[in-house]
Amino acid sequence: MHNMHATEIEEFRLKLRGTKSVKRMLVSAGPPAAKERLLPLVAQLAEHKVEVFATPGTARYFGERGVPVTEARKIAEGGEPNIRTLLEGRMLDCVINILTGDIDYDESSDSRIIRSLAVTSEIPLFTDVEVSETQLNYLLRSLTVEGGGSGWNLRDVCLDRIRQAGGFANHHGHFDKAFLINQENLILSQSDMQKKWYLYRFLKENYTYDDLYLRMSMCVERLINQGCRYTRTLVDADSIVKTLPLEVALDVKAAYKDRIHIDIGTQPLEGVVDPKAREFFEKACERADFVGGLPSRDRPQPEKHLDIVMQIAKGLGKPLDVHVDQENNPDEDETELLALKTMEHGMEGRVFGVHCISLAAKSVETQDRVIKVMLDAGLQVICCPSAALSMKSLDRQAPLHNSIAPVPRLLERGVPVYLGIDNIADLFMPFVDADMWVECRLLMEACRFYDLDAIVEIATRRLPWA
Numbered sequence: 478m479h480n481m482h483a484t485e486i487e488e489f490r491l492k493l494r495g496t497k498s499v500k501r502m503l504v505s506a507g508p509p510a511a512k513e514r515l516l517p518l519v520a521q522l523a524e525h526k527v528e529v530f531a532t533p534g535t536a537r538y539f540g541e542r543g544v545p546v547t548e549a550r551k552i553a554e555g556g557e558p559n560i561r562t563l564l565e566g567r568m569l570d571c572v573i574n575i576l577t578g579d580i581d582y583d584e585s586s587d588s589r590i591i592r593s594l595a596v597t598s599e600i601p602l603f604t605d606v607e608v609s610e611t612q613l614n615y616l617l618r619s620l621t622v623e624g625g626g627s628g629w630n631l632r633d634v635c636l637d638r639i640r641q642a643g644g645f646a647n648h649h650g651h652f653d654k655a656f657l658i659n660q661e662n663l664i665l666s667q668s669d670m671q672k673k674w675y676l677y678r679f680l681k682e683n684y685t686y687d688d689l690y691l692r693m694s695m696c697v698e699r700l701i702n703q704g705c706r707y708t709r710t711l712v713d714a715d716s717i718v719k720t721l722p723l724e725v726a727l728d729v730k731a732a733y734k735d736r737i738h739i740d741i742g743t744q745p746l747e748g749v750v751d752p753k754a755r756e757f758f759e760k761a762c763e764r765a766d767f768v769g770g771l772p773s774r775d776r777p778q779p780e781k782h783l784d785i786v787m788q789i790a791k792g793l794g795k796p797l798d799v800h801v802d803q804e805n806n807p808d809e810d811e812t813e814l815l816a817l818k819t820m821e822h823g824m825e826g827r828v829f830g831v832h833c834i835s836l837a838a839k840s841v842e843t844q845d846r847v848i849k850v851m852l853d854a855g856l857q858v859i860c861c862p863s864a865a866l867s868m869k870s871l872d873r874q875a876p877l878h879n880s881i882a883p884v885p886r887l888l889e890r891g892v893p894v895y896l897g898i899d900n901i902a903d904l905f906m907p908f909v910d911a912d913m914w915v916e917c918r919l920l921m922e923a924c925r926f927y928d929l930d931a932i933v934e935i936a937t938r939r940l941p942w943a
Contacts, residue, residue: 500570500616503549503563504539505532505591507575511606512538515573518613520544525617530563534577552590564594571601573609635929636914642937645705645913648859649798649831649897651744651905652696652710652729653689653722654680658907666907669869670803673904674746674774680904681717689725696901697733699911706737707939709897711744711769711798714761715754723761740766742798748775749785762789770799772811779811780818787822796827796940798859802835805868807875809835813847816854826855826941831897833858833882834865838875844883848890858892860884860935861899862919863909881923888931896920896936 504519506512512535519539523529529546531539536548552561563569572595574588595602603609639645657680658666665676693710700708712722723743730739743761747754748771762768768790772779783799790797801811812833819828830851836844851858865881884894896916900906917936921927 500527501530501563501568502527503530503532503560503569503572503574503591504535504546505572505574505588506535506538507577507606509538511575514606514610515613516542516544518610518617519546521617522613527616530558530569532560560591561594564591564598564600567598567600569600571603571612573603573613575604575606575609631929632914632918635917635932638929638933639936640704642933643706643939644937645700645703645707646896646937646939647700647705647708647898647913648829648895648938649861649899650696650708650710650911651712651900651903652693652726653684653712653718654903654905655696655901655911656692657903662904663907666904668904670905676904677713677746678717681713684718684721686721686725689722690729693726693729694732696911697729697737697739700913701733701737703913705913707740708737709740709742709767709798711742712761713746714743714758715745715747716757717747719757720761720764723764727764742767742769744769745771745774745782745786748782750775750778750781755785759789762793762795765795767796767798768793770797772799772801772814773803779814783815783818784822787818787824787828790827791822791824796829797824798829798831800831801833802830803832803868804871805834805838805865805880806871807835807838807873809838812836812856813850816847816850816856819854819856825853826857828854829857829859829895831859832861832865833887834868834880837878837881837883838873840876841886844886845890848887848892851887851892852890856892857895858882858884858887859895859897860920861897862916862923864899864906866919866923867906879923881920884920884924884935885926893938894935895938 504515506515516539519529523545530549531546533548533551536546539546547558549563550556550559552559572591574591576588592602603612654677668676697708710726712726714720714723723741726741730741733739743758743765745758749755749758768786770783770786772782775782786797786799799815801815802809812830815828815830819825836847860882862881866879868880887894896913898909898911898913898916901909901911913936917932921932
């Protein structure tokens with residue numbers, strides 16, 4: 478078979494599913510063994526009104542065994558129906574052309590021309606007997622099975638495959654901030670990200686153990702109800718809340734350990750460059766499962782921020798999740814900076830870039846260059862579709878794109894991508910409700926990426942060391 482892309486094969490199958498058009502095919506079945514294998518399928522297709530044309534030798538073989546086919550004349554002979562006319566006129570839905578092993582005939586006469594004309598005329602061409610059997614069986618099923626059913630419901634198909642793969646895995650959240658939105662403070666969600674960081678100081682002053690436990694448990698219950706068996710969440714640790722959110726999160730983790738695996742990380746929402754802000758963050762990191770980073774919080778010193786959190790993570794032997802390129806801004810370069818710092822600190826394969834949205838705001842040439850650095854660093858990406866799409870619009874010039882990491886390009890180049898929810902019903906994301914299917918759906922739509930195999934892998938992927 479010539480190198481047919483999966484899209485071409487499905488185009489072929491779509492044509493075959495049409496119920497009103499006459500199906501036509503040309504068969505040159507090659508050696509006797511191939512003719513024998515294809516014979517029963519061709520016979521059944523002929524019974525279903527498929528018009529089968531065959532080269533002289535194949536036509537004789539099928540005819541002698543009672544299969545009605547129309548002999549197509551050799552190209553050099555002229556007369557009709559002629560192989561050239563059928564191919565150049567695009568009168569065929571597919572061509573099966575299997576070599577006989579007779580080099581003088583196959584390579585110097587009709588076989589070479591048949592293949593060339595089929596490709597030129599964009600007619601699906603199958604040159605392997607097993608592939609031909611597969612496609613003829615598909616055609617036969619499409620002609621014998623009635624339409625209808627639930628095959629259109631790709632949501633159910635996707636969710637079923639996710640269940641079979643072990644259930645959803647959520648790789649990013651902020652459960653300590655969840656469910657703090659209400660109708661009165663909803664207007665504050667319109668503020669920019671930096672302002673929200675400031676406003677959360679006042680919300681956090683009212684944190685109590687019971688309040689945090691209830692809200693974190695609500696997040697966990699929602700995930701469990703969707704069949705999620707693994708989740709990660711960051712919790713703040715700073716001079717305002719000290720280590721209270723971590724202590725509560727550890728208790729929630731223990732309470733649910735038989736139902737879901739929870740990994741807890743620390744979020745430096747007050748930054749780490751200031752030693753006072755860093756004090757409780759470092760204490761919390763010692764008891765957490767992973768370390769968090771937020772270099773934009775310490776602008777104009779993002780490099781120093783990364784140096785500090787990487788020193789902490791490496792010293793504790795823990796992985797690191799870092800929020801980077803959150804603004805959908807072509808001027809941001811945090812993803813590349815994170816990759817470079819990862820290699821500088823010897824953290825290859827242990828660092829995750831959360832969001833990486835601004836990478837999509839760059840030219841494909843720049844994306845490819847940065848992705849090469851990411852691969853060298855073993856940098857992995859966590860994509861949170863709802864949060865990505867909610868980024869504030871900026872007055873910047875950039876290639877047309879949606880506000881989300883370039884997931885298809887990352888996957889194509891070999892960068893592992895994970896799925897995350899991010900914030901839940903809070904000032905950052907007031908209407909996000911922890912629905913993992915919604916995040917899958919938004920990822921597919923925003924990236925125009927409908928590869929179910931890849932989506933299932935992203936939605937269920939566990940950590941390499943888990």
